[in-house]
Amino acid sequence: MAWFANHYECYRCSEHWIDEWSCMCDDECPSCGARHATPIESEDLTFQVVADAGAFVVLRSPDSAEHRPDYEEVGRFASETLAKQFVARFERL
Template identity: 80%
Template structure:
């Protein structure tokens, strides 16, 4: 399942906050409670490249993820460049 880090700015009080979720959904302002704030930006966190013991591991949020990304390993690589290339191709 896709996983995103959503960035918000409140239309009422100008509060800035982030929230991770499986979609780019509206959120409630943690400062003033204004509802239905739409993300001003989102980062796709579905695939991540992590350094681990001299290797680079690509992890992916699976289709079964619901309330957290539940990352699963998709591949291990000797270089960060190879891992990033794999992630760019969608780790299929």
């Protein structure tokens, strides 16, 4: 399942906040409580590439993720470039 960091700006009080969720959904302002704020930007965090003991590990949020990403390892590579190429190919499927 996709995982996103949604960036919001409140239409009532101009508060800025970020909330992570499994979709690009509306949210409630944590400052004034205004409802149905739509993300002004969303970062796709479905895949993460992290360094681990001399390798680069690709993590993916699985289809079962709902309230947290629950990242699972889907590949381990000798270089960050190879790991990112793997993610690019996987995203095109």
